[in-house]
Amino acid sequence: MKRNEFIKISGIAGLSLAIFPQFSFSNFSEGFTRNQLIGKGNPDIVGDSYTSKMHKTAKEAFNKMKAAAAKENINIEVVSAYRSFQRQKEIFEGKYKRFTNEGLPPEKAIEKIIEYSTIPGTSRHHWGTDIDIIDANAPRPANVLMPENFHGNGPFCKLKMWLDDNAEKFDFYEVYTDNGNRKGFKYEPWHFSYAPVSIPMLKEYKEKIDVKKMLSEEKILGNEYFSEGFVSKYLTENILDINPKLIP
Secondary structure, eight states: OOHHHHHHHHHHHHHHHHHSTTSOGGGGGOOOOHHHHHTSOOTTEEOSSTTTOEEHHHHHHHHHHHHHHHTTTOOEEEEEOOOOHHHHHHHHHHHHHHHHHTTOOHHHHHHHHTTTOOOTTOOGGGGTOEEEEEETTSOOOSSOOOGGGGSTTOTTHHHHHHHHHHGGGGTEEESSOOOTTOOSSOOOTTEEEEHHHHHHHHHHHHHHOOHHHHHHHTTOTTGGGOOHHHHHHHIIIIISSSOGGGOO
8 A cells, every 4th residue: 555545544544533532433434235224134133032133233332331230220121122124114004004093194193103103214223223221120110111201200210310421431322312402203311322333324324215215115104195395304303303423
């Protein structure tokens, strides 16, 4: 390699590490297939259930975070991790059928679904980098994934305070933050993402996936109501209006 080429490459790597000092530069040059990006198969996923399946490097980091929390008598339990395209399709279409059968117009049914649930092919859980977590040592309410459980006198307050202080040390970041100016999905204090993998995956998702075309090709129920305007708004608000630290 010529000296000038080496200096140029070294400079780029140095800039990357300056911007993301906790992440390895190599993580940002990995390529992902369409199937990996939309949840239709990923050889890097390990585990045998919907609560244990994760991207292999995310799982390593999670195990370290779980061990650290255990020292504070916090038992981090994953209630949802990797979610396949097919599973997300079942969730979305089940809600779509229920809401429309109850009398909601299709457009309103979709609006209601995407308050918390993603359209299949667009979920961060497809990547194996994102987890929904609670504290198994705390009393378990009937509906665990509710914001009030993580604040005030909620059973998972201790977990939330610990995550606020420690999650980023293990490269996990809250995705849908409690920010009044943020649009898209509502606040989810239980949802964390492993940034060294999810950041490059989001970058490639933006570059490679034509969401409207993908939803049509995959024949998602209700896709005829996904207009250009709807998809553009969904991309801007639901996929990209997240914690700024997770934006490529």
